[in-house]
Structure formats: structure tokens, C-alpha cells
Amino acid sequence: MQDDFAIVFRVRSASVSVVESDSEAQTVAGSPMALVQTDSTTTALVHEPKPALQGGIEHTTHTFTANHTYGTDSTTENIFTNHVEPLVPFVLRGGYATVMAYGQTGSGKTYTLSHCSQLAVQTLYRHNASLPAASRCKISLSAVEIYGKKVNDLLDLTNTRAGIAENMQGASVFMRAKTLDIATEDEMLRAIEQAWSCRRTSATEKNEQSSRSHALVRLTLQSLRDKNALPGVLQLVDLAGSERASDDSKNHSSERMAETVAINTSLMTLKECIRSRALAGQSDKPPHIPFRSSKLTLALKEAFDLYSRQPSHTLFFATASPCRPDIPATINTFRYASQLLAGPKRLVIRNPDPRDIFHWSNERVLEWLTKYGGPQLARPRDVAPYEDGASLSRVPEGEFIQRLEGASNNKLSTKAAREIYLKWWKLVIASRTLAQTAQTKEWKDRRRKQEEDELDEIAQDATVQQLAKLLPVSS
Incomplete structure (x- = not known):
């Protein structure tokens, strides 16, 4: 194909x-x-x-x-x-x-x-x-x-x-x-x-x-x-x-x-x-x-x-x-x-943007949970046992908060767990904007490269090269 x-x-x-x-x-x-x-x-x-x-x-x-x-x-x-x-x-x-x-x-x-x-x-x-x-x-x-x-x-x-x-x-x-x-x-x-x-x-x-x-x-x-x-x-x-x-x-x-x-x-x-x-x-x-x-x-x-x-x-x-x-x-x-x-x-x-959570691996997700969950989040892997960024973005808010509470042995209050979830959700929304911005940039770069290739092809044409040669100027 x-x-x-x-x-x-x-x-x-x-x-x-x-x-x-x-x-x-x-x-x-x-x-x-x-x-x-x-x-x-x-x-x-x-x-x-x-x-x-x-x-x-x-x-x-x-x-x-x-x-x-x-x-x-x-x-x-x-x-x-x-x-x-x-x-x-x-x-x-x-x-x-x-x-x-x-x-x-x-x-x-x-x-x-x-x-x-x-x-x-x-x-x-x-x-x-x-x-x-x-x-x-x-x-x-x-x-x-x-x-x-x-x-x-x-x-x-x-x-x-x-x-x-x-x-x-x-x-x-x-x-x-x-x-x-x-x-x-x-x-x-x-x-x-x-x-x-x-x-x-x-x-x-x-x-x-x-x-x-x-x-x-x-x-x-x-x-x-x-x-x-x-x-x-x-x-x-x-x-x-x-x-x-x-x-x-x-x-x-x-x-x-x-x-x-x-x-x-x-x-x-x-x-x-x-x-x-x-x-x-x-x-x-x-x-x-x-x-x-x-x-x-x-x-x-x-x-x-x-x-x-x-x-x-x-x-x-x-x-x-x-x-x-x-x-x-x-x-x-x-x-x-x-x-x-x-x-x-x-x-x-699309080339992955490191800030785009939809391209995050499970390891990258666990790093983020460890950072923003703090010492109270004892078991980040209980929140995302296998999920990458795209998979975790599909987890409903209620389930996400329950996972955070369970992984902290209930040391995280519901309010604190929800604040972590809201930080995650802001990343989800921002990733959509990042993807759209990257799409625009990639398209412009692609068109620019296409135009450069077309110009190079014209310049390399034997007839064009011959026509571009100047006759010597007589003294």
C-alpha cells in the first residue's frame, strides 16, 4: 500500500x-x-x-x-x-x-x-x-x-x-x-x-x-x-x-x-x-x-x-x-x-511533543504522579498500573480520585486528590492545543520543503541551466 x-x-x-x-x-x-x-x-x-x-x-x-x-x-x-x-x-x-x-x-x-x-x-x-x-x-x-x-x-x-x-x-x-x-x-x-x-x-x-x-x-x-x-x-x-x-x-x-x-x-x-x-x-x-x-x-x-x-x-x-x-x-x-x-x-x-501527555509512556506518567502526589502518594503505580498518558486521560474523574486516595492509604484527602486530578486535566486540555499548534507548524514546514524541492528540481533542469548561461560581454 x-x-x-x-x-x-x-x-x-x-x-x-x-x-x-x-x-x-x-x-x-x-x-x-x-x-x-x-x-x-x-x-x-x-x-x-x-x-x-x-x-x-x-x-x-x-x-x-x-x-x-x-x-x-x-x-x-x-x-x-x-x-x-x-x-x-x-x-x-x-x-x-x-x-x-x-x-x-x-x-x-x-x-x-x-x-x-x-x-x-x-x-x-x-x-x-x-x-x-x-x-x-x-x-x-x-x-x-x-x-x-x-x-x-x-x-x-x-x-x-x-x-x-x-x-x-x-x-x-x-x-x-x-x-x-x-x-x-x-x-x-x-x-x-x-x-x-x-x-x-x-x-x-x-x-x-x-x-x-x-x-x-x-x-x-x-x-x-x-x-x-x-x-x-x-x-x-x-x-x-x-x-x-x-x-x-x-x-x-x-x-x-x-x-x-x-x-x-x-x-x-x-x-x-x-x-x-x-x-x-x-x-x-x-x-x-x-x-x-x-x-x-x-x-x-x-x-x-x-x-x-x-x-x-x-x-x-x-x-x-x-x-x-x-x-x-x-x-x-x-x-x-x-x-x-x-x-x-x-x-x-505527528512528531511527539514531550509536553503532550497523549505521547507519554507509563514511566513518564509515574514520574509526574510521584512529583505532584508528593510523599503522601506511597504507591503511584496503583494509580496507573499500566496506563500511558492517552489511556490515563480516559479514566473518569471519580475513579481517578479513588485511585489516588487508595494509593496514599487515604492520607490524601478527597480535596487534595481532586486538586491533583485538576492539574492532570489541565495537561490533557493543554495537550490538545499543543497538538493543534504542532499541526499548523508541521504543515507550513512541509509546504516550505515542497516548494524548495520544486525550485531545486527546476534549477537542476539541463535546459534551464543552458538558458541561464550568459554570453561573454564583448570589450
Whole structure:
């Protein structure tokens, strides 16, 4: 995986009935030809049919580029082997991988993602079992759907308190959503299948069972050996199908129309994140990617954020239909997906600031507790037996104070223990500011270095050197 962000186009096959009814549009420049072609492994051509002034149909050809394109004869197994399977060892080593499917209703996105999900789970459990016992991970599952402004727990439909938030470490989390620790491959497959089946669906013009929500399935892999290690994450995201409101007005009630508006609004925010990420590589200012503008993009923060505490990789499937009525949607899908190729290809891994507690080791935490706990804190390790700075920042205030009191044999009063906690919490807040300041500085340094490299490349060009030579001045 050379880049942190990869875009894959997939064109589904057309049904026989559609091909027969759409025969006129399948003739391009007088010859039988598909309206959507994968011209090479990285290029897709879309021939947009329009009425000609002299009558008949003429075609405008649009060219789109991705990291890889797959035509109507492709198999999901081949796509999985080439793009999803390499993510398995990546997440087992602590990486954060997001696999996202985007496209029009009926374009094959749910089919592609669900099949890849099944193969990924099978591969993940087998890889994990093949590791030495000390190197294995505990695998847990959480799943939510974003339906309009609501977040529903797909593992517990009675849970009405689920949400999407950003924790103190800057990571997106599913708040108050049920999490299952799942030991076997079969159990995980059943749980994910059940989660997918709980999504809201309704009939649309394109599909009798169209998903009307965004579904996010998150597998978290926590090292059994190192409790402080950042967990690996494999996140599977099936975005709701997008259709034009005008196309579905005859089939939908006012409630269904409101659904469509909410879906398209969230997808527009997603597109804005795509656009902002693409423009980030062209500016000398720190990028602003508005992932906090919606619950969907906040949940996908790690896919768009250009700074990370752990290696991240995002695989963006853009699925499309080759049929004539769907050509505008196909062009729209490929256009926005291909914009991601213009963005930075590598995330910036932040260099740790020694004052940033989120990068403190357990030893550094114990040094701080010893200093500020004073002689009354007899056993600092009872406060943080294994926690590093990031882990200790997640300990609730009440528990933190109880640990301090117990570690001092109750020689620290509740008031004194709370004062120590407040000092710690000020460091937690300050560390967020330090991280943001470092992000701005690193971005400016990165842009400055890029500009210097570009100038050096120009200066070293043989033609430039030749043109820069001055003729000797005659006396």
C-alpha cells in the first residue's frame, strides 16, 4: 500500500432487460459500444448521450482516473484480493483502515461491500489465529446507522442513546453504542449480517430494498500483550444510495422525500470533505477539512484527517451503473471520487511533543504522579498500573480520585486528590492545543520543503541551466 488513500471504480453489469430497452444509447459513434468503459486499469470512459441538433443521439466522452478500475466482467473475489486483503495484516499491526462504498442506488455498492466484508472477516480471524499467542488481538464489534440526524445502534435496536463523537485523543468514537467481544469467525459473520439487516430500507425507483441510512461496522483489534497500544481498526462503511429527489417524487411520501434530502445533504458534506482534502495539497495554509459538519463525516474522521497518531489507510469504492438513465449519476460518482487523487497521498504522523501527555509512556506518567502526589502518594503505580498518558486521560474523574486516595492509604484527602486530578486535566486540555499548534507548524514546514524541492528540481533542469548561461560581454 504505497498511498494512504486509494480509489477504486467498479462498473456493475447491466441486466438483459435494461440492455435491450437501452439499445439506442449503447451505440457510440455509430458502433455498438458500452456507455461506460474501463479503458485501462486506471481510467474509465463515460459516453454521455445527448440529443443531437440534426436528430438522433450524440455522445460526449468524459474521462476519469482512479488507482484501479474494474469493468462489468470483474469479480468481487479479485477486487478483495487486490485491495482489501492487504489491509488485514495492516490492522493487526495497529493500523486504521476504512473501506467505504459510494454510489447511486442499485450500482452494486452494497453487494461489493458485503461480500468483501465476509471475506475480510474470514481472513482476519485466520491471520490472527496464526500469530503467536502473545501477538494476537482481541476482536470486538460495534455497528451504527446514521439515519437523518439520528444515530441508531445496529447491535441493540432498543438503544436510543448512541451517538458519534470525538474523544480527547481526537479519534472518532461510537458513544454509548453496544460493543461485542467476538471470539470466532462464525459468530462475527452472523453478528455483522444481523447488523446489516437492521438498516432502514424502503422502495425507490432503482431498488425495492434501497438502504435509507449510512451503515458503519467497526472491528477493533486490541493487542492482548500491550494494553496501551493503539488498537487496530477495520471500518466498513456502506453509504446510503443517492437518487435525485425529482426522480423519486412519484414513488415517495413526504417522509421518504425528507429521507432523500437528508441523505443528499450528508453526502454533500462528504463531497466537501473530499474536495477539501484534494485542495489541501495545493495550499500553503493548514488544511481545513470540515469532518465535524455532520455525524457521517465525523465518524469518517480518520479517512480524511491529514494528521494521525497511527498509520491509516482508506479504500474508497465508487460503484456505477452502465445504463443510459444512470449516466448522470455515474459521471457524478466518478467525478467526486477522482478528486481524491489530487489530494496528499501520505498522512503526516505527528512528531511527539514531550509536553503532550497523549505521547507519554507509563514511566513518564509515574514520574509526574510521584512529583505532584508528593510523599503522601506511597504507591503511584496503583494509580496507573499500566496506563500511558492517552489511556490515563480516559479514566473518569471519580475513579481517578479513588485511585489516588487508595494509593496514599487515604492520607490524601478527597480535596487534595481532586486538586491533583485538576492539574492532570489541565495537561490533557493543554495537550490538545499543543497538538493543534504542532499541526499548523508541521504543515507550513512541509509546504516550505515542497516548494524548495520544486525550485531545486527546476534549477537542476539541463535546459534551464543552458538558458541561464550568459554570453561573454564583448570589450
